Amino acid sequence: MDNLTVVGKPVTRIDADEKVTGEAVYGYDLVLPNMVYGKVLFSPKAHAKIKRINTDKARQYPGVVAVVTGKDAPWIHGESIRDKPFLAQDKVRYIGEPVAAVAAVDEDTAEAAVRLIEVEYEDLPAYTSPEDAARMDAVAIHENFASYRKMPFITPGAGPNVCEHFKLRTGDVEQGFREADVVLEERYSVPIIQHAAMEPHSAHAQVDPTTGRVTIWVANDAPFRALHEITEALDVPKEQVRFINPLQGGGFGSKGGLKVEPVAVALAYKTNGRPVRVKFNREETFISTLTRHGAIVHVKSGVKKNGAITAREMTIYWNGGAYAEKSPTVCIRGSLPAPGPYRIPNVKVDGYAVYTNVPVAGSFRGYGIPQGAWAVEQHTDELARRLGMDPLAFRMQNVFADGDTAYWGEELHSVGLKETLQKAADAIEWGKKIDSMPGSRVKGLKIGKGLACIQKPTRSPTTSSAGVIVNAKGEASVLAGTVEIGQGCNTILCQIAAEELKMPFDKVRSASLDTDVIPYDASTTSSRSTYHMGNAVKGAAIDAREKLAVLAAPMLEAKKEELAFADGKIFLKHQPEMALTVGEVVRRKFGPEGTVRGDASYTYELAKDLDLETGHSDNASAFYMYATQAAVIAVDEETGRARLLRMAAAHDVGKAINPLNCAAQIEGGLAMGIGSALHEHLVIDQNGKVRNPSFLDYHLVTALDLPEMIPIIVECPEPQGPYGAKGLGEPGLAPTPAAIGNAVADAIGARVYDLPLSPERIFWVIQEKKKGKAA
Amino acid sequence: MKRPEPLEIFQPTSLKAASTLVKEQGPGGRFLAGGTDLVIAVKEKGYKPKYVVDLKRIPGLTGIRVEKDGSVTIGALTTMHEVETSPVVLNKYPFLARSAAEVGSVQIRNRATIGGNMANATPSADVAPALIALEAKAKISGLNGERTISLEELFRGPGQTNLAPEEILTAIVIPPASSGLRGDYIKFSPREMMDLAYVGVAVALDLHDGKQCRKARIALGAVSPTPMRARRAEALLENQTVTEELAEKAGAEAAAESKPISDVRSSADYRREMVRVNTKRALLNAVAGEPAFWVERRDRRY
Incomplete structure (x- = not known):
């Protein structure tokens, strides 16, 4: 089939110019006529009853247009569990929860007025640790949890704050441990971190005073899901709300669901038709939007001397924060494959998503995979070490391959994992020891290598729909609900449309996203877009092409079957000079302003839903992504500082629709993963207060922290994917910390169980090891 | 980022005028040099000085020069970038140049001044240890003329100096470098x-x-x-x-x-x-x- 002309080619992103020149307009930049400016009063308490709110002074402040509290906005939203008020109702559950808001003629006035709102609180006990909050005798953070509307697959746990208890049961782990020659039990932890997208959160909202219709301008990664969530909360028909999606300046999972939208809408109902802008600054984004789940991961495994894994038991506590958000599904989709991509006959996993009094956790690039991988991939190295096996060989012996039945009951196909392992290992010259840095006179520098692999599912079942419109000028536009969050989807989808329409790539563009006109899409999450929306756009383009062929046949005095498409033309297969341009066909039929439209929808359906007692499923995911990353690191033993020298990342993408974009995704993922490995940690004290809500002390990596990066594309085609494609967005950072952790352990001869791998943490581990040796 | 409240800014053209201004306006004012600390404090940290005295119109406060005795004077308003790249500093005190190069980013170093950095008295300021190790002195101008103290004595605590409100740090003086x-x-x-x-x-x-x-x-x-x-x-x-x-x-x-x-x-x-x-x-x-x-x-x- 490889006579592809656009797909598989490293074309330049269609949005490159506008972005590098700064011309692109993002959600945060948006200015609407006659708009007012919103500011939020955030809770200073982690868990407290609201005794009294007095807004009189704020209302009287000159320039104030509206003041709202929970009383004015008695709506509750929530994707998985409907538990989150637009503005706090009677109590607050984390520091940073919106309590009240002001709209005013300018931002300074709004800020001055919001400070005049007086709130009296009565403190309640607050939890920051999910293990504490999960106890049976813990104080309930949500007193009315039992009455909340929940998605049907949610299974709350026994304790009052456990909003999801996921169970995986395969075989008999106790029997497996008895059969093992070596049993190892360890505890790992991952701190809370944040997405830190370059563009902070914002939303604009307007309520039409005559029709009551709500328009929301927001860079949301799933406008149709947000539309559902907000109309459900407001109890209005879907037609009453419209989402317009400006460009998004990065999201990484933080801009799904409802974040700033509820406050903007609550204010917009009170401004008599004037649009409201609510923009969070960096500190507000840190404390009030979304984080990645901190996790505590217990893992116990049994292995035989011959390297076979007999059993694995895991308990994972996911720190969900004050509201459920996507915690239940992160818990399910992160806990299910947490034991890793290995053949294990006996597996038991308990995943607990737990309410606590810290900022809300939710989706984050990787959706629960990085937390499990941090534990299991280092645990894998520890097992190999105890068996005297090479970690790569141990993995090669145990990893999934085509035809294997995974421990959740699904038969796997298109498994490119071994190829990623081999290629990543080769790229760092696995097995070749490096004793010192070339040309360095440094003493006490230890060099180590490590690798880690992952398997990542995608959200299933889901639907994507698309339209393709061809006009009389021979141009096409793609109508797709996939959001350009920086990942390059518009380029990929236009490549697919151009390929199927056989039109030049530069004649195909993406339509902007407005839920009034764009067909439905589930979400721009879970690395699902190339596969799902790619299939939908491919179908829509084929539909348009078929319609064009029907129109062109009489014009060319031929049968439809005799026609072929190339270079924007329709022609007779056996007589190529008998040709019409695509535009000419449209024009002759419908005139110079005419169009031809194709449509298609793609749904991946599950044969059988997840079994809630065993966690088993015949096909838990539309496809799986496989990746291995390998690191070479130098650790300065006297200070604990680790500096990466090289990282290779081999990713099975099925088929690279755009190899250039794939390599960039891998490098971007690596950079983010390196940050989460070496630096990132949202420090939350015992009172639930974020201590480092700024880039001064929340350290992202800079270009200088990055090593030589080697992206490697592996193509093990997925039969159902467009041209064989899978996904790539999330895995880029998933194995990174574990690969680095394994390299650090190789370098210093001791294991670091907690992230981040800061100089101080590594330093103390080295000191402990020295003490142990001395004793 | 919050837009700062309107505040009164004075731009005197002599040291004497600047000190006199502070004397007249009373406590609660602040001198402005490069602004890399002050502007952020005002915009993002809610700091509200009663008034600001911009020192940049006063002549003679910038530049690096070698004195007859071999000592080096660095004007208080000399930028970190100038310190970092100065042939004099690179030649005589290379590690001082390096410490200046450690400050912030290129953009910050183009703006931040050595005197502003010292007068801001952040305990982690990069050039302070290098200057103190070189036994640098601080030249100070006040209403009653000039005085010179050791730089080490300038600092009193985090964000606090031993300068009187109307006193201005005018230069850093580094003693002659010995051949060893x-x-x-x-x-x-x-x-x-x-x-x-x-x-x-x-x-x-x-x-x-x-x-x-x-x-x-x-x-x-x-x-x-x-x-x-x-x-x-x-x-x-x-x-x-x-x-x-x-x-x-x-x-x-x-x-x-x-x-x-x-x-x-x-x-x-x-x-x-x-x-x-x-x-x-x-x-x-x-x-x-x-x-x-x-x-x-x-x-x-x-």
């Missing part, structure tokens, strides 16, 4: 760049024949309320040959002298350990005349 002067500055922070010093160590040694230490100065940043000298560690080195063993001892002594705190960045214990290690390294680097230990970040910077 060798030094080093190590900034220790988790991130390679764009980070604050968790520990800063500067050493300046006067070596006889490149070996015997006639005089040693060790200054530490970020490990006490003000940049500090490690005098007991210095005493261990004087009139000795700096060996690895002695450097190790001096490092341990400096660590014992330091008074770090635990905060969100680091524990006090770790900071003390890093004083120990980095003092040792800075001493050995100075003696070797080139970095003998792992180069933190000198090969790449922005």
Whole structure:
């Protein structure tokens, strides 16, 4: 089939110019006529009853247009569990929860007025640790949890704050441990971190005073899901709300669901038709939007001397924060494959998503995979070490391959994992020891290598729909609900449309996203877009092409079957000079302003839903992504500082629709993963207060922290994917910390169980090891 | 970012006028130099000075010049970029240039001034340890004329100096460099760049024949309320040959002298350990005349 002309080619992103020149307009930049400016009063308490709110002074402040509290906005939203008020109702559950808001003629006035709102609180006990909050005798953070509307697959746990208890049961782990020659039990932890997208959160909202219709301008990664969530909360028909999606300046999972939208809408109902802008600054984004789940991961495994894994038991506590958000599904989709991509006959996993009094956790690039991988991939190295096996060989012996039945009951196909392992290992010259840095006179520098692999599912079942419109000028536009969050989807989808329409790539563009006109899409999450929306756009383009062929046949005095498409033309297969341009066909039929439209929808359906007692499923995911990353690191033993020298990342993408974009995704993922490995940690004290809500002390990596990066594309085609494609967005950072952790352990001869791998943490581990040796 | 409240800004053209202004306007004002600390404090941290006196219209406060006696005067409004790239500084006190290069980013260094940085009195300021190790002096102008104190005495606490409200830091004066002067500055922070010093160590040694230490100065940043000298560690080195063993001892002594705190960045214990290690390294680097230990970040910077 490889006579592809656009797909598989490293074309330049269609949005490159506008972005590098700064011309692109993002959600945060948006200015609407006659708009007012919103500011939020955030809770200073982690868990407290609201005794009294007095807004009189704020209302009287000159320039104030509206003041709202929970009383004015008695709506509750929530994707998985409907538990989150637009503005706090009677109590607050984390520091940073919106309590009240002001709209005013300018931002300074709004800020001055919001400070005049007086709130009296009565403190309640607050939890920051999910293990504490999960106890049976813990104080309930949500007193009315039992009455909340929940998605049907949610299974709350026994304790009052456990909003999801996921169970995986395969075989008999106790029997497996008895059969093992070596049993190892360890505890790992991952701190809370944040997405830190370059563009902070914002939303604009307007309520039409005559029709009551709500328009929301927001860079949301799933406008149709947000539309559902907000109309459900407001109890209005879907037609009453419209989402317009400006460009998004990065999201990484933080801009799904409802974040700033509820406050903007609550204010917009009170401004008599004037649009409201609510923009969070960096500190507000840190404390009030979304984080990645901190996790505590217990893992116990049994292995035989011959390297076979007999059993694995895991308990994972996911720190969900004050509201459920996507915690239940992160818990399910992160806990299910947490034991890793290995053949294990006996597996038991308990995943607990737990309410606590810290900022809300939710989706984050990787959706629960990085937390499990941090534990299991280092645990894998520890097992190999105890068996005297090479970690790569141990993995090669145990990893999934085509035809294997995974421990959740699904038969796997298109498994490119071994190829990623081999290629990543080769790229760092696995097995070749490096004793010192070339040309360095440094003493006490230890060099180590490590690798880690992952398997990542995608959200299933889901639907994507698309339209393709061809006009009389021979141009096409793609109508797709996939959001350009920086990942390059518009380029990929236009490549697919151009390929199927056989039109030049530069004649195909993406339509902007407005839920009034764009067909439905589930979400721009879970690395699902190339596969799902790619299939939908491919179908829509084929539909348009078929319609064009029907129109062109009489014009060319031929049968439809005799026609072929190339270079924007329709022609007779056996007589190529008998040709019409695509535009000419449209024009002759419908005139110079005419169009031809194709449509298609793609749904991946599950044969059988997840079994809630065993966690088993015949096909838990539309496809799986496989990746291995390998690191070479130098650790300065006297200070604990680790500096990466090289990282290779081999990713099975099925088929690279755009190899250039794939390599960039891998490098971007690596950079983010390196940050989460070496630096990132949202420090939350015992009172639930974020201590480092700024880039001064929340350290992202800079270009200088990055090593030589080697992206490697592996193509093990997925039969159902467009041209064989899978996904790539999330895995880029998933194995990174574990690969680095394994390299650090190789370098210093001791294991670091907690992230981040800061100089101080590594330093103390080295000191402990020295003490142990001395004793 | 909040737009600052309107505030009164004065732009005097002489030192005397500036001091007189402050005397007249009373307490609660603030001098403005590069603005890299002050503007952020006003815009993002809710700091509200009653008025601001911009010093940039006053002539004679910029530039680096060698005096007749061989000492070097650096005007208070000289930017970090100028200090970092000055041939005089690079030639006489290369580690001072390096410490200036450690500040913020290129954009910040183009704007931030050495005098502003000193008068802001942040304990982690990168150039302070290097200047103190060089026994730099602070030239101060007030209503009753000029006075000169040692730079070390300028600092009183975090964000506090011993300047009277109307006094202006006009220049930093570095004594003549002896032929045996060798030094080093190590900034220790988790991130390679764009980070604050968790520990800063500067050493300046006067070596006889490149070996015997006639005089040693060790200054530490970020490990006490003000940049500090490690005098007991210095005493261990004087009139000795700096060996690895002695450097190790001096490092341990400096660590014992330091008074770090635990905060969100680091524990006090770790900071003390890093004083120990980095003092040792800075001493050995100075003696070797080139970095003998792992180069933190000198090969790449922005």
